[in-house]
Amino acid sequence: MGALARLALPEASQGAPSEAQTQTREAFAFKWQKRDTYDSPAVQAASREWLFRRYCGGDPTQLDRWLAGGRKLILDAGCGAGHSGRLFFGDHLHAHDYLGVDISDAVEVARQRFQEAGLPGDFLRVDLMDLPLPDHSCDLIFSEGVLHHTDSTERAVKHLARKVKPGGLFLFYVYARKGPVREFTDDALREALRPLSDEAAWEALMPLTKLGKALGDLHVTVDIPEDIPLLGIPKGPLDIQRLFYWHVCKDYYRPDWTLEEMNHVNFDWFRPLNCHRQTPEQVETWVREAGLALEALRVEEAGITVVAVRP
Numbered sequence: 482m483g484a485l486a487r488l489a490l491p492e493a494s495q496g497a498p499s500e501a502q503t504q505t506r507e508a509f510a511f512k513w514q515k516r517d518t519y520d521s522p523a524v525q526a527a528s529r530e531w532l533f534r535r536y537c538g539g540d541p542t543q544l545d546r547w548l549a550g551g552r553k554l555i556l557d558a559g560c561g562a563g564h565s566g567r568l569f570f571g572d573h574l575h576a577h578d579y580l581g582v583d584i585s586d587a588v589e590v591a592r593q594r595f596q597e598a599g600l601p602g603d604f605l606r607v608d609l610m611d612l613p614l615p616d617h618s619c620d621l622i623f624s625e626g627v628l629h630h631t632d633s634t635e636r637a638v639k640h641l642a643r644k645v646k647p648g649g650l651f652l653f654y655v656y657a658r659k660g661p662v663r664e665f666t667d668d669a670l671r672e673a674l675r676p677l678s679d680e681a682a683w684e685a686l687m688p689l690t691k692l693g694k695a696l697g698d699l700h701v702t703v704d705i706p707e708d709i710p711l712l713g714i715p716k717g718p719l720d721i722q723r724l725f726y727w728h729v730c731k732d733y734y735r736p737d738w739t740l741e742e743m744n745h746v747n748f749d750w751f752r753p754l755n756c757h758r759q760t761p762e763q764v765e766t767w768v769r770e771a772g773l774a775l776e777a778l779r780v781e782e783a784g785i786t787v788v789a790v791r792p
Contacts, residue, residue: 538777626655671754
């Protein structure tokens, strides 16, 4: 039947986006057009593994259980180019109704990629805070790395939660707050990129990406003798690239990825003006205030993954 055919969509209000949201929208439209920076087998394999590890504890059959019991409506809230939704749901999409929504023109890239993969899906370009969906209409909402790119992560969580059916699931991932040096540096670079075009910002980040590769290729381990609470640095052995990455400045590195693929990740982080970080305590409070029950809250240095259900 298709997701759109199942819903009687009310008119969206189409409120004017903020300056930060407009800039963020354009940054992601630019990024997702660069398909050669995220479509390789190496990037897709790493992305798929990361998704299933965080949401399903590494057990893909968990998704089978979530989607059992008849045809469901899946909302991919902030689908971008459909990268995460396609990798996570895969062939399940043939048995369910998928609706991908995004504030940017990336929805057209997503539509094309789904068609190329022979996967069904409907797509809408719309602000998540202006979704033309009735409350309690979605069986599963999936929002991978999106809600922190709105004007308010808290408002986005609570707004989307209202769209979840009783018994339905809300799966999302948001950025975690880092140590003081990393937080300062990240914001300083983001502000320095502000006046540049997207293409110029992409090029300006390439030297940082090359530094990440140079540090990663050293394969040097630093043994930190004791915790440094003032900087948020834990004791123990840590690769020098990861020490710089987690506690000084993000410089993404994977030995099996190209520079352009690594630069894609750095651009994703530094370019959007809307890029909020939060604590696990904040996220847990927002979920409970939205009337949802937590099934899982997985906290890593990069971010916070949530699986919640509406009782």
